[in-house]
Amino acid sequence: MLIILVALTLVGVVAFVLINQYLYEPDPDAEPTIDEIIAQSFETKEITTNLLSNDYVRASFRIHVDSKSALTEVQKRDFQVNNIILRALSGKKASDLAGPKGIEAFENDIKVQINELMQEGEVIQVYTTTWVIQ
Incomplete structure (x- = not known):
């Protein structure tokens, strides 16, 4: 009787471990912590450049x-990332970059261009961490 109880308990523990380890998959759509x-x-380092409208912008980003x-790759491609940002900024007017919608559109533009370079993964989001237009 004791052997049967131990065997049933062991089977239950093994089944529980297998279910938790192999059947449970984290939600891929869940927001990252x-x-x-x-x-x-x-x-990125802080970037200062002229805009098309003869204003200048000082900005930095978190990619x-x-x-x-992908992180290792983007760190190696830092000079290409800076080039993409500088070229994108130099073609914009201050009015194009004004307000939350302007910044968001610019972040999405950079994201698309960096993803075209990437071979190991992709950029999920570009965050603006510093932003001054004068």
Whole structure:
């Protein structure tokens, strides 16, 4: 009787472990935690450049990628990322970049252009961390 109880308990524990380990998959659509965002993001240096409207902008960005290999790649491509940002800014007027919608459109534009370069993963989001237009 004791052997049967031990065997049933052992089967139950093994089944529980297998179900939790192999059948439970994290939701891929779940929002990443702040720790995940920080661990998988690259902070650009502050960039200052002229705009098309003879104003100038000073900005920096945090680029959130989907994996560690993508983070390594974007860190290696920092000069290309800066080039993309500078070229995109130099073709904009201050009025194009004004307000939340202007910044959001610019972030999406940069995201698309960086993703065209990426071979190991992709950019999830570009966050503007510093922004001054004068």
